[in-house]
Amino acid sequence: MKTKLGPQRILFPLPTVLVVTGTMENANIATIAWISILSGKPPTLGISVGTKGFTGEQILKNKEFSVNIATAEIMKETDFCGITSGRDIDKFEKTGLVKMPASEIQAPIIQQCPINLECKLIESKIVGTTNHFVGEILETHIDTDKIKDANNWGSIDMKDFNPLVYISGAKEYRVLGNKIGDAYKIGNDLK
Amino acid sequence: MKTKLGPQRILFPLPTVLVVTGTMENANIATIAWISILSGKPPTLGISVGTKGFTGEQILKNKEFSVNIATAEIMKETDFCGITSGRDIDKFEKTGLVKMPASEIQAPIIQQCPINLECKLIESKIVGTTNHFVGEILETHIDTDKIKDANNWGSIDMKDFNPLVYISGAKEYRVLGNKIGDAYKIGNDLK
Numbered sequence: 001m002k003t004k005l006g007p008q009r010i011l012f013p014l015p016t017v018l019v020v021t022g023t024m025e026n027a028n029i030a031t032i033a034w035i036s037i038l039s040g041k042p043p044t045l046g047i048s049v050g051t052k053g054f055t056g057e058q059i060l061k062n063k064e065f066s067v068n069i070a071t072a073e074i075m076k077e078t079d080f081c082g083i084t085s086g087r088d089i090d091k092f093e094k095t096g097l098v099k100m101p102a103s104e105i106q107a108p109i110i111q112q113c114p115i116n117l118e119c120k121l122i123e124s125k126i127v128g129t130t131n132h133f134v135g136e137i138l139e140t141h142i143d144t145d146k147i148k149d150a151n152n153w154g155s156i157d158m159k160d161f162n163p164l165v166y167i168s169g170a171k172e173y174r175v176l177g178n179k180i181g182d183a184y185k186i187g188n189d190l191k
Numbered sequence: 192m193k194t195k196l197g198p199q200r201i202l203f204p205l206p207t208v209l210v211v212t213g214t215m216e217n218a219n220i221a222t223i224a225w226i227s228i229l230s231g232k233p234p235t236l237g238i239s240v241g242t243k244g245f246t247g248e249q250i251l252k253n254k255e256f257s258v259n260i261a262t263a264e265i266m267k268e269t270d271f272c273g274i275t276s277g278r279d280i281d282k283f284e285k286t287g288l289v290k291m292p293a294s295e296i297q298a299p300i301i302q303q304c305p306i307n308l309e310c311k312l313i314e315s316k317i318v319g320t321t322n323h324f325v326g327e328i329l330e331t332h333i334d335t336d337k338i339k340d341a342n343n344w345g346s347i348d349m350k351d352f353n354p355l356v357y358i359s360g361a362k363e364y365r366v367l368g369n370k371i372g373d374a375y376k377i378g379n380d381l382k
Contacts, residue, residue, distance in 0.1 A: 001335040002291065002300075002307070005344050008331040009234040010306050011226065012260070013356055013367055015204055035202065036227035037359070038239045039319025043200040046237065046323070048229045069203070072371055079378030095381060100193065109193075115201050116193070127325060128230030132237070134318060140199040144192040153196050154360040158203075165204055165356070165367065168228070169345040171374040176204055176356065177366035180263055184362055187270030190286060 013174070016070040016078055016164040018097075018113060019047060021058035021086075023106045027099055029091040030055035031082030033166045034130070035067070043137035045119065048130040054086040056131045063121040064105040065135060068113035070164040072175050077112075078164060079173070104138040114161055116141040204365070207261040207269055207355040209288075209304060210238060212249035212277075214297045218290055219277030221246035222269050224357045225321070226258070234328035236310065239321040245277040247322045254312040255296040256326065259304035261355040263366050268303075269355060270364070295329040305352055307332040 014033040022028050034048035045067065049056040059065050070078040077095040084091065092099055099108035102118045109116035119135030126132075140153070148155035158176070165174040205224040213219050225239035236258065240247040250256050261269040268286040275282065283290055290299035293309045300307035310326030317323075331344070339346040349367070356365040 002302075002332040003335045003338055003341060004294065005331040005333055005341060007234045007328045008308075008344050009228045009231050009236065009328060010260075010308065010331055010333075010344060011206055011208075011228050011236065011258075012352075013204060013206055013354055014227075015202055017202075034228045036205075036237065036239065037200045037202050037225045038323055039321045040200050041319045043198045044318050045200065045202065046227065048227065067202075069201075075372050076377050076380055079372065079374060079376070080381040081378070083375055083378050084382075103195065111193075117199075117201065127235050127237075128232045130230045132229055137198045137200060140196040140201055141193040142196055142201075144194045147194055150194060150196065153199050153201060154362065156361055158358055158361050158363060158365075161203075163204055166374060167349055167367075170347055170349050171345065171376075172349060172370045173372040173374055173377070174349075174370050175368035176358075177368035179363045179365050181266050181270065181364040182362060183270060183357060183364055184274055185270070186267050186364070187272070187274050189267055190271040191275075 010169055012167045014166045014168060016166045018068040018070055018081060018110055019055060020066045020107050021055055024099055024101055024108050027092060027108050028054060028086030029081040031078050046132055046134050048132050051126060051129055051131050059121060059133055064107055065119050066102055066107045066109045067117040067119060068110040069115040072162045072164050074112050075164055075173050109141060114143045114146055201360055203358045205357045205359060207357045209259040209261055209272060209301055210246060211257045211298050212246055215290055215292055215299050218283060218299050219245060220272040220282040222273030237323055237325050239323050242317060242320055242322050250312055250324050255298055256310050257293055257298045257300045258308040258310060259301040260306040261304060263353045263355050265303050266355055266364050300332060305334045305337055
C-alpha cells in the first residue's frame with residue numbers, strides 16, 4: 001500500500017560536501033548535499049546552491065570552486081558551515097578547518113577532507129530557488145595515506161574513509177554501514 | 192599530505208535509484224546513482240543518463256519518468272537493472288519487480304521501493320557523454336506503513352527504511368550505518 005504525499009523533494013542517502021569559494025586569503029565554505037556527478041568524460045559535476053546565498057554569488061564572480069568530501073570526524077564543523085553565512089563570519093577561522101592551495105584554481109581545498117575536487121564553472125542555470133552550477137573537474141586530490149594505486153582511484157579501500165552521510169527530511173547525519181555486495185557483479189545472479 | 196590523481200569523478204556515498212520509463216504495458220528500469228535534488232520550490236531533481244542508452248531515448252520520447260529509491264532487499268535486482276539493457280529484455284519480468292500505476296504520468300512506479308517520485312521532464316542538456324534530465328516532481332508516494340505524519344515527510348523514521356548505498360570507484364553496495372548527529376543543530380556547538 002502506498003500513500004501520496006504530494007510533490008516532495010525526497011531523496012536519500014546523500015553525500016555531504018564542503019564547497020569552497022574565494023581565494024587563499026579570503027575563502028568561504030558552504031555545506032552541500034545537492035550534488036551529483038554529471039559526466040565521466042570529461043569529469044563533470046553539478047551542485048545546487050541557493051540563489052540568494054554568498055556561495056552562489058562567489059561562484060558567479062570567480063567561476064570556480066572546490067568540492068571537498070566531508071567525514072564523520074568533522075560533522076560539527078560541516079553542520080556549522082551549513083547553518084551560518086560567509087557574509088557574516090570567517091568559517092575557516094571559526095571551525096579550524098585548514099586551507100590548502102589548489103593547483104588549477106584560486107579557491108583552496110580543505111586539508112581535513114580526504115578527497116578534494118577542483119572545479120571550473122562551465123555553466124549555470126536557475127532552477128526554482130537554486131542555481132545549478134556545472135563544474136568541470138580539473139584536478140583531484142586524495143590523502144596520500146589512503147591511496148592504493150594512484151593510477152586507479154577505484155582501488156581505494158572504504159575502510160580508510162569515513163564519509164558523512166546526510167539524510168534529508170529526517171535531518172540526520174549517519175556513518176556508512178557494511179558492504180553487502182559488489183556492484184556490476186551481484187546482478188549477474190539473475191541473468 | 193595530498194596526492195594528485197588528475198581529473199576524476201570521485202563522489203561518495205551515492206543514493207541508488209531505479210528510473211522507470213515507458214508505460215504500464217511496456218516499461219523499462221535503469222539503475223542510476225548520478226542524481227540530485229535541484230530545487231525545493233518547485234520540487235525538482237536531475238538525473239544523468241548515458242546519451243546512447245535506452246532510458247535516455249525513452250525519456251526524450253515520453254518526457255516523463257519515475258524515480259524509485261532502491262533498498263538493500265532488492266540489491267541484486269537493482270544491480271541487474273544496471274548491467275543490462277531494456278533494448279534486449281523486459282527487466283520487470285526478469286527481476287520480479289512489480290509495476291504500479293503512477294497518478295500523474297504514464298510511466299509506472301515500483302512497488303518494492305518505499306519512496307517513488309513521479310517526474311515530468313522540463314529540460315535536458317548534454318554534458319559530456321550523458322544527458323542531464325531535469326524533472327519536476329509532480330507526485331510522491333511512500334509505503335503507507337512507513338508514514339508517521341502524512342503532512343510532514345520529515346517525520347519518517349530511518350529505521351523503517353533500508354536504502355541501498357552505492358560507492359562509486361570501489362564499486363560497492365553498502366547499507367546505512369548509525370545516526371551520529373542532528374543536522375542543522377549539532378553545528379550550533381561551534382557558535
